[in-house]
Amino acid sequence: MKQSEYELQNKIRIAVGKERTATLFRANVGKAWTGKKTICCGDMITLHEARPFSTGLPIGFPDLFGFRTVEITPEMVGKKLAVFAFIEVKTKQGRTSRAQEKMHALLRDAGALGGVARSTEEALHLLDPSTEPPEMR
Template sequence: MTEEHKIQNDIRVAVSAHGCTIFRTNVGKVKMQNNRWFDTGLPRGFPDLFGFKHSDGKIFFIEVKNENGRPRPDQIKFHDFLTRVGVIHGIARSSEDALKIIDEELVGYGY
């Protein structure tokens, strides 16, 4: 089984070479050395990657899963929101999936 981290890195390289800018999101809370909590501020369920196409500026969101991965309830809720507003997004299990989502401007691919 392929690790999601490797799939995510492969996607970042492929999408960057494909005329897009892509960012990795870091979500969650971390306890710092001073015992205070640091929260990234992103909403629960925010996808792993997001970016935009250089050709037209359209934004996209990519949730990365391995071949057996399934979206969590908070990820499905975020997907429902993106679907309602018509934003390009989907689940990618490979760089080919990610490029398909972006190039075909798919809304909700893989959910």
């Protein structure tokens, strides 16, 4: 049975949390309707002057985002720093869109850790480059 992107996302979030590699959150977006509401007939809602709206994040934003704590050496003040981290989850056959590629480049250019992961091992390596790459395991 093929693994869905949603199932892989959950496996990655669990593995990253278990390894304490980073703290990740699922990016939620959606589309809904708003307007002047009239509630009638119990659980029925009628919207007057209805209009659609989109919620969430910019086009191309990664599926999982959060931070990885990096310890600054004593020569660098000795404090910890949270570095933005992201994972774009794709199945083996999944492809990134142009908007996603542009967003990933923007985030990496700003110093974020992350990229496209097709497995939990890839996600862990993207968030902690000191670990062995998946192809070496």
